Amino acid sequence: MTHDPFGTGALRRAVTEAWLASPTRFREDANSEEDHARGWYRDRVVVELAQNAADAAARAGVPGRLMLTLEPRGFAGDDGYGSDDPGGSDAGWWLVAANTGAALDAGGVASLASLRASAKSGSAGSGSGSDSGSGSGAGSEPVSGSHGVVGRFGVGFAAVRSVSDEILVRSRDGGVRFSLAATREALGLAPGLGHGADGNETGPLHRDRSDVGPVSAQPTDLAASGGAGGEAAGRLVGEAERRGGALPVLRLPFPASGTTPEEPDTVVELRLRDDAAVAAVRAQLAAVDDGLLLALPALDELVIEDDYAGQPGSDLGDAVPHATPRVLRDVATRWRVHRSSGALEPDGSLPSEARRPDWSVLWALPVPGRSAAGGFAAAGLAAAGPTSNAPTWTASTLHAPTPTDVRLTFPALLIASFPVDPGRRGVLPGPTSDRVAAEAGRAYAAFLGELAAGSPDGDTLTGGLPTSDPTAGATGDPGPAPSGTAAPDLLGLVPAGLPAGEVDAAIRASAAQALRDTPLLRPSEADAPVAPRDAAFVAGPLGEEPELARALAPGAPRSLVTVPVRYQALVRSLGADAVDLADLVEALPPEPDAVHAALDALAPHAGEPTVLEAVAGMPLPLADGRVTRGARGTVLLDTPWLAGIARALGVRVVHPDVVHPVLERVGAVPTTPRGLLADAGVRSAALGAAEDVLDDGDAEHLAAVLSARPSSAPDDGGPDGGPGPEAGPGPDDGPAATVSAVLELVRLAVAASGPGDLPFWLGELPVVADGAVAPLRETALPGTWAARHLDLAPVHDGVVERWGGDTLEAAGAHAGLCVYRVSDVVTPDGDDDADYGPDDPAGWLADWDEYLDLLADELGAGAWVGDVAAVLDLDALTDVAGTEPEQSRLAAGLARVAADPDLRRALLTPVRSPDAPDRQAVSYTAWFLRRRLGAPFALGDVPLLPPAPPETAGLDADLLVALGGLHNLADLPGRDWPTVLEGLPDAESGSAGRVRADVARAVWAGLAALARADGPGIAPPRLPALGPAGITVERTDDLAVAASPRWAQLGPVVPAPADVAGALADLLDLPLEGGSDVGPDEPGEPAELDPRVRAVVPGAPATWRRHTTLTVEGRGVAWWVTTVEGEGAVAHAVSPEGLARALAELTGADALLLEAVLRDPGRAEALDAERAWG
Structure with missing residues (x-):
């Protein structure tokens, strides 16, 4: 017989008597066990065993250690199992839980067999909640030590029935077992009624059966009971038979042997019912991690051994152990924990077992990089991705202290003393739950505040935290937080979105309220974090920039923090102020x-x-x-x-x-200095000061200001010995100081990059020259070419010494001749006078408006010309003044133009317009000098033109032509013809003057060339003409243009080739002679033309008209040519000489040759042959 130290026989007897007295009680016990085992506690075997181990350690005041082993027994090659099992073979899978702590006692056994009454008592410590019933190591004494017990209802141990029909609990003083087979025997049921869910008969309950005696249900066999008792027994057996295998196994404990000295204090062994049970236990073991140790602080170490993990559950075959035991310990080193607790008012609305005098809350987060291997599902946290050292959670489960079904949206583990229902899956509503929820929220805010401030050793939580943000990456690791800013991980720990339920909503509301005042966000300008209500951030993506926040912090109404965009709405809801960047x-x-x-x-x-x-x-x-x-x-x-x-x-x-x-x-x-000179404000100030100084005319004061040296030494900071920070003009120097400041900018600009491209208005700056105030543009630098040859006053020596010649010349003073460009020139198309500002060189070019009129004549009105280069101050060369005669100055100027490439180019380059691409005009420089030189002038023997002026001596041919020199009148521009023709003799009162034939021919050829070039119309007062009196000078109004010499017989005409006669008539605005209806007054007598003459002149007509007297329009002529219908061209003449002239016009042959042949036809052949010489 097995020793029965815990009085299990008496317990069984009391239970069976109660069942006999009331089969309803039997049904209630059976239903209750089934509800617990297959309903509320179906997936909590491992958790309940761990909880019982923790309670045992807490009672004993020792470090709690638990080893959970899933192992096969009794399969092939495993000797010593199944030989004396009264219930059948012991082969199968076993879950063994071995733990340290208080030993099993009679009170604990009674609690295990009671289903409702727990032997545990006392208040919970930190992390306590409402969880399991009595189990291994359960005792009847109150809790001692630092950790309180967890179980209260005495029903948690029923979880073992979800996977096992054979349960053995062994301890130092003995053991107890619960068996479906033994229960069936005690009730006197047929063996088939005791089978497990899979139909297999249950087997032995422990390793060594040698000390286990036969099972005895009770002193009196239920089936043999007679009388009323027999009827009761019959009803009980009937009810048991009706239920099949769903019997209240845990209500009937049987004695078992205790542990050996080598074994731990308590060992719980469960023979797993079937493959499904093995799979369920294996899954629960795989899910165990640090969360369980945090929920059960009395448990210091947990070892899990599953040698055949991943292999079939009931048929090992040739499988061999391969897994390494998994050990969980030192949980405090891997988790950050915040604990809070306090007194609680009694809540009469709760069952007495659920009432507590205090509350406790524990929040926990894994320390980055220190997480133990394995998932976190046992802590109620669902991993969002693969398991890693820094997992990400999207939801969590409330622990009270073991997992419930209450979902939370916090990414941290919460273990709180919420009152729970008997199934420990739901929270009981009421004041206590409300209080614990509020305290949990406040504790969470305090926890985040601790994390924001950093741990005592200076460590801070800046990366790898779980986050409640579903938009985070696959690993949930946002990376290290920027130094000196709020770690984005902490913001990710604040739940967002919709709450998961009433409890979650209550905790979140409390946390949100507390977080408003929790120093959570670390501003950029201080080390200590600040509360959201005291913080501000830049709205939008720029709010993520720590450098920007640090720089803008001085202008922020509150402490400025950086907040990622995805958290900005959250932080704002906590009271932070979103401010615009512009503000x-x-x-x-x-x-x-x-x-x-x-x-x-x-x-x-x-x-x-x-x-x-x-x-x-x-x-x-x-x-x-x-x-x-x-x-x-x-x-x-x-x-x-x-x-x-x-x-x-x-x-x-x-x-x-x-x-x-x-x-x-x-x-x-x-x-730069050059850029300042281009500034409109500088220009305005400088020109205003210049005007004031010129109006004032105080040369002495201006000389003093412009000659003064700066007060700072050359090494005070200015380049090239320029002024330093204090070198500006004094405040009392007025406009003269402004002039000095501008000259300093000019000096610096020239020193930096040369004199090019400085504003033209600088020439308006006043200086002292010859004892008077004058603009720089009207001065010359002493000792220069300009001072010797131009009519300009020399600059005061003190001013030159102070600023240097390069500076003054760059600003506008003259050292020689210089070229300026007039920009965007457009020829005038009206009478409006142009207004030239100080920026426009055109205002300083002599007779510029007249030159524009020339461009309009040559290129057309309103034509865009663009930039025009011009040599400035040519009038200072030609005006009579200075130290040398005008001719000498002009000759020196021309020689300088010839020697300087820029000046030469400005003279020689014609002006063109894209609006008139086939036209061009002379440059301004050439135009101006031509007028001073009296151009045009002759380059050689050219009629009517004066010789080249002596100032042009030594100039090359290109310059001479550009200055107006001509080799013949054919090159004379149309605008110069009236001037040239002024040289013809007068034709007064009909008495014609005379010119040489070569002069007349040169004039006629030049005019024809001008007409052929489509030159501008001219109206000279007189012209050389050819008429009955020969070459004479006639009034132009009395002339006509003739394309044939026959018209000269009628009166003076301007000869012109036939192809240009019409254009010349238009050019001179004269009539064109040559109408075909003008002919002899008499037809004349037809006469044959000698064939020998016709042979010499091909194309000559066969006949001609002989006249004794030939008149046209009443005036006598020597010959004429007409066109007669039916005859064609007809020659009229009174003599061989006249006939020769008429035939020459008709055929183009030489008139002298024709006259010779007509006078002596016999010499026709010889004369024709002589034409071989041309």
Whole structure:
């Protein structure tokens, strides 16, 4: 007989008597066990065994250790099993739980067999909740030690029935077993009624059966009971038979042997019912991790051994062990934990077993990189991706302290003392739950505050945290948080979205309220975190930039933090202020360092419109101490000492410490000395000062200001010995100081990049010259070519010494002749006078408007010409003044033009317009000098033209032609013809003057060339003409143009070739002679033309008309040519000479040859042959 130290026989007897007395009680017990085993506790075997182990360790006040082993027994090759099993073979899979702690006692056995009454008592410690019933190591004494017990209802042990029909609990003082087969025997049922769910008969309950005696149901066999008892027994047996295998096994304990000295304090062994049970247990073992140890703080170590993990559950075959035991310990090193607890008012609405005098809350998060192997499902946290050292959770389950079915949206493990229902899956509503939920929310906020502040050893939680944000990456790791900012992981720990239920909503509401005042966000300008209600952030993607937040913090109404876009709505809901970038920028203190830091931080985003808009309203410190809003209209100088000069000129110069490329994007102009000279404000200030100085005329004061040396030494910062920061003009120097400041800019510009492209208006700056105030443009530098040859006053020696010749020449003073360009020239198309400003060289070019009229005549009115190069101050060469005669100055000027490539090019290059591509005009320089030289002039023997002026001596042919020299009258421009023809003799009162034939022919040829070139019309007062009296000079109005010499017999005409006669008549506005209806007054007598003459002149007519007297329109002529219908061209003549002239016009043959042949036809052949010589 097995020793029965726990009185199991008495327990069985009491239970069976109760069943006999009331079969309903039997049914209630059976239903209750089935509900617990297959309903509420169906998946909690491992958790309940661990909980019982923790309770045993807590009672004993020792470190709790539990080993869970899933192993096969009794299969092939496993000797010693199944030989004396009264219930059948013991082969199968077994789950063994071995733990340290308080031993099993009679009270614990009674609790295990009671289903409702737990032997455990006392209040829960931190992490306690409402969970399991009594089990291994259960005792009847109150809890001692630092960890409270967990189970209270005494029903949790029923979970073992979800997977097993044979349960053995062994301890130091003995053991107890629960068996479906033994229960069936005790009830006197047929063997078939005791089979498990799979139909297999249950087997032995422990390894060593030698000390286990026969099972005895009770002293009196139920089946043999007679009388009323017999009837009761019959009813009980009937009810049991009706239920089949669903019997209340845990109500009938049987004695078993205890543990050996080598074994742990308590061992629980479960023979698993079938393959499904094996799979369920294996899954529960795989799900165990640190969460279970956190829920059961009395449990220090948990070892899981599943040698055949992943292999078939009931048929091992040739399988061999391969797995390494999994050990969980030192949970405190891998988890950050926050615990809170406090007193609780009694809640009369709760069952007495659920009432507690206090509450407790534990929140836990894994430390990044320190997580134990395995998933976190046992902690109620569902992994969003593959298991890793830093898993991501999207939902969690409330632990009270073991897992319930209450879903949470917090990404942390919550173990709280919520009152739960007997199934430990749901929370009981009421004041206690409300209080615990509120405290849990406040505790969570405090937990996040601790994480934000960092651990005592200085460690901070900045990466690898789980997150409640479903938009996070696959691993949920947002990476390390930027230094000095709120870690995005912490924000990810704040639940977002819809709550999972009432409990979750209550905890979240409390947490959200508490988080408003929790120092959670770390501002950029301080080490200590701040609460959301005291924080502000930049709305939008820029709110993620730590450098930007640090730079804009001085303008923020609250502590400025960086917040990722995905968390900005959350942070705002917690009370943080979302501020616009423009508002922060506008609120920046106008300190150079603060503004420059903001520009540096904004620079990477300078292409974004919102950034540009914000910078456009930024407070900008100026170099003179003022502050302006916005960069438009300001200039950027990266050289501090230029600021003083700029201030004197009224320029808004950005403080040198604020200069930044971003300002250029919003209107600030980066500049240099040359750039300042191009600034409209500088121009306005300079020209205004120039006008004031010129009006004042105080040469002595101006000389003193312009001759004064700067107060700073050359090494004070200015390049090339220029002024440093304090070198600007004094405040009392007035307009003269402004002139001095501009000259300093000119000096610096010339030193940096030469004199090119400086504004033309600089020539308006006044200086002292010859004791008077004069614009630079009207002065010459002493000792230069200009001072010797131009009619210009020399600049004061002190001014030249102070500024140097290069500076003054670049500003407008003359050292020689120079070329300027007049931009965008358009020929005039009306009478409006042009108004030239100080920027336009045209205002300084003598007779420029007249030259524009010339361009309009040559190129057309309104024609766009573009830029025109011109040599300036030519009038100073030609005006009578100075130290040498005009001719000498002009000759020197022409020689300088010839020697200087730029001057020469300005003279020789004609002016063209795209509007008249087939036309061109002479350059301004050539036009101006032609007028001074009296052009046109003859280059050789050209009739009517004067010889070349002596000033042109030594010039090359190209220059002479450009200056108006001609080799013949055919090259004479149309505009010069009236002047040239002025040289003809007068034709007064009908008495014609005479010219040489060569002069007349030159004139006629030149006019024909002009007409052929479609030159402009001219109206000379007189012209050489050919008429009955020979070559004479006639009044132009009395002439006509003739294409044939026969018209000269009727009166003076201007001869012209037939192809240009009409154009010449239009050019001179004269009639054209040559109508075909003009003929002899008499027809004349027909006469044969000698054939010998016709042989010499092919094409000659066969006949001609002989006249004794030939008249046309009443005037006598020697010959004529007409066209007669039916005859063609007809020659009329009174003599051989006249006939020869008429035939020459008809055939184009030589008139003299024809006359010779007509006079002596016999010599026709010889004369014709002589034409071989031409």
